[in-house]
Amino acid sequence: MVAVVDVRAELARLIAFNTISRDSNMDLIAYVQERLNEYGIESRLVPNAEGNKANLLATVGPMIEGGVVLSGHTDVVPIDDQDWHSDPFAMIEKDGKLFGRGTCDMKCFLATALAALPNMTAANLRVPIHFAFSYDEEVGCAGVPSLIRLLRNELPTPSAVIVGEPTDMKVVTAHKGVTAVSALITGKEAHSSQTQLGYSAVMAAGRLITFVGDMTAKNVAGSKKDGRFEPDYTTMTVNVIQGGTALNIMAGHCTLTWDIRTLPTDDPGTYIDRFKAFCADIVLPEMRKTAPEARIDVDVRAGTPPLKFEADSEAERLCRQLTGDNAIRAVSYAAEAGQFQEAGLSTAICGPGSIAQAHQPNEFIALSQVELGTRFMADLIENLAR
Numbered sequence: 019m020v021a022v023v024d025v026r027a028e029l030a031r032l033i034a035f036n037t038i039s040r041d042s043n044m045d046l047i048a049y050v051q052e053r054l055n056e057y058g059i060e061s062r063l064v065p066n067a068e069g070n071k072a073n074l075l076a077t078v079g080p081m082i083e084g085g086v087v088l089s090g091h092t093d094v095v096p097i098d099d100q101d102w103h104s105d106p107f108a109m110i111e112k113d114g115k116l117f118g119r120g121t122c123d124m125k126c127f128l129a130t131a132l133a134a135l136p137n138m139t140a141a142n143l144r145v146p147i148h149f150a151f152s153y154d155e156e157v158g159c160a161g162v163p164s165l166i167r168l169l170r171n172e173l174p175t176p177s178a179v180i181v182g183e184p185t186d187m188k189v190v191t192a193h194k195g196v197t198a199v200s201a202l203i204t205g206k207e208a209h210s211s212q213t214q215l216g217y218s219a220v221m222a223a224g225r226l227i228t229f230v231g232d233m234t235a236k237n238v239a240g241s242k243k244d245g246r247f248e249p250d251y252t253t254m255t256v257n258v259i260q261g262g263t264a265l266n267i268m269a270g271h272c273t274l275t276w277d278i279r280t281l282p283t284d285d286p287g288t289y290i291d292r293f294k295a296f297c298a299d300i301v302l303p304e305m306r307k308t309a310p311e312a313r314i315d316v317d318v319r320a321g322t323p324p325l326k327f328e329a330d331s332e333a334e335r336l337c338r339q340l341t342g343d344n345a346i347r348a349v350s351y352a353a354e355a356g357q358f359q360e361a362g363l364s365t366a367i368c369g370p371g372s373i374a375q376a377h378q379p380n381e382f383i384a385l386s387q388v389e390l391g392t393r394f395m396a397d398l399i400e401n402l403a404r
Contacts, residue, residue, distance in 0.1 A: 079143030091155030122371025127182025158320030182369030206309030
């Protein structure tokens with residue numbers, strides 16, 4: 019079995035790469051390729067249009083059907099305006115914890131896979147282990163679709179995908195979907211004392227924000243719930259708003275962005291349609307009384323499908339066998355797991371670290387979780403060996 023110290027060293031190397039989503043991940047990807055090359059493992063890259071980011075796909079073992087995909091994203095969230103007590107990109111150990119951006123979300127899972135390469139290549143695997151490392155997960159799971167297409171089109175079909183998001187090494191078999199929606203509101207500028215001559219786009223935005231909140235409130239009071247999730251209903255929140263130029267000018271433009279976190283049985287399109295109807299039937303007619311040119315342009319900016327419960331799937335059976343965890347769990351965050359499942363691949367989420375530490379200043383992973391992740395990878399190799 020790989021020693022925990024080897025995983026820690028691998029994790030420290032990965033943390034040292036600043037792979038915040040707005041920046042490139044190519045240095046980290048080049049490093050991963052070097053590690054794979056040491057063991058004679060070829061890898062393929064799927065770059066983005068600009069060429070400054072790439073997915074990586076590699077296979078250890080025989081190129082046959084029935085393998086297991088180890089899926090993880092290489093990007094991390096920003097550190098801006100966070101109170102870090104140490105360099106986020108220089109991993110340190112303190113009080114049984116490893117600190118650094120990405121330690122739990124989710125470079126530790128990548129580190130356990132890379133540190134296990136000697137064991138994987140020596141194990142005489144009966145089915146392959148595929149590495150599927152993606153970019154831009156943290157900005158709407160935008161990078162992985164091209165990786166999934168490559169995997170489905172050019173590799174023998176795997177039997178299971180394990181997405182290593184932080185779950186405390188517990189088995190998660192469902193997550194909510196997420197859809198991002200923006201609304202560009204065009205009003206009419208006028209002196210703020212002359213409200214009969216214009217309409218403030220910010221005021222219109224206020225009505226739309228209230229409507230989004232009202233839709234969530236109906237779900238809170240409604241019957242469409244699933245107690246396996248927390249919260250157990252579909253949620254909607256407006257999280258970004260920009261508009262206006264001065265206190266005494268009625269705002270000509272305002273943009274708001276909101277997200278929909280849907281239960282797997284719910285349809286985000288239902289809420290988008292309600293929102294559009296409220297704009298067209300209620301808000302715009304009022305705006306156009308004093309601003310005939312007023313308009314509201316609604317754009318669905320990104321969407322990630324939910325991971326749906328799939329009883330006794332191959333991925334679920336494998337993860338439960340390796341962990342001994344038989345509880346039914348779901349999470350309210352979105353991940354790439356739903357995209358793999360949508361492509362017809364049996365998928366579960368299981369990885370080291372706690373989601374409570376993700377995206378936080380002074381992000382950390384407990385050494386006990388590193389140990390569990392290391393054991394999981396060793397047991398997976400043993401399970402797949404002849």
